[in-house]
Amino acid sequence: MAQLKYALFLGCTIPYREGSYEISARKVFDKLGVELAEMPDANCCGLPVDPANHEMMLALSARNLCLAEQQNLNILTLCTGCATTMRKTNRTLKTDKKRKEEINRILSQIGMEFKGTIEVKHMVQVLKEDVGYEKIKDSVKRPLTSLTVAEHSGCHLLRPAEYSGWDNPEDPQTLKDLIKLTGAKCLDYLDETECCGYTVVAIDEKVALRISREKLNHARAVGAQALITVCPSCHLMFDTNQTRIARAFNETYDLPVLHYTQLLGLAMGMSPDELGMKELRVDPSKLLQALQ
């Protein structure tokens, strides 16, 4: 198999607040023999302004697609929001001739042209379709058999279904399968596919925290020792905001929230420090002790 190589799209939330996701992803993909090229001129994917100005989102998103086309590489994103936004823009411009002409008229003003030569994939899709479960299984040196976790795939990994098609958004299995490859047990829990609350945090923080709290309660109720995420925004809600949720609702939580790439890295035999686990807000020490 030829070596896999992608243009790594970081987006905004990861550089802003979720550095450990990037650190662990780079380590894990390197171990799997996947090369990640930088995108030194990339901008925001456009998702944050889509509710206000769809045209602006399309133009911003298309600029990133053009940059990857110039590198002749498919895009790999770590953020599910960036993935769904650029995947949707890519498909729209590939299939809607009129839209493509409109956006290309705009892009021509900055010397760019959308050609439609690349694909956009989230890292979960890359692990499933391109790297493959066999190779991931082979990379596991320290199976995490004593660990029982719950997963949160989030809203944007598979929705809208029209633009993904590689898993069922109403009953997603891929992340569960990827967790099982690490040796950890993955539990089912109530309302697994519900939102983390991030989408409304800037409009109504109380509603957002209430949504996150419900998810934490449901994961805790089935006995999960940790929650596993694949999106920086979902991680932010469950990890960074966990103490705020506890304070707001006068409750106690102690549920570590790991990026999937950290879980896989641990199973590959990497140390918690290598995987940026000191950056996590909810202390994973007890969890890590249980692994020893």
Added chain:
Amino acid sequence: MEVASVLRVLRNLAVKNGEVPPIYRELAANIKETGYAYKIPGIRNKKREEMGLPPLPKPKASEIAKLIELTDGSKLSKR
């Protein structure tokens, strides 16, 4: 047609009519100034260097501003 797309169209119309939640102005202004939705502190690149990570992407501000202008976003991106 997805429900989310219908809601997006309605939101876009509301913004055109001047009904803009402040957060969208802030996000658009940040993108125009830096290419990112959030203002990432300069110290972050220093920390990245210490951790052995490459520098963050630095999008050409003039190109981003042009895209915003051409998509009728100049008013939205004013603080």
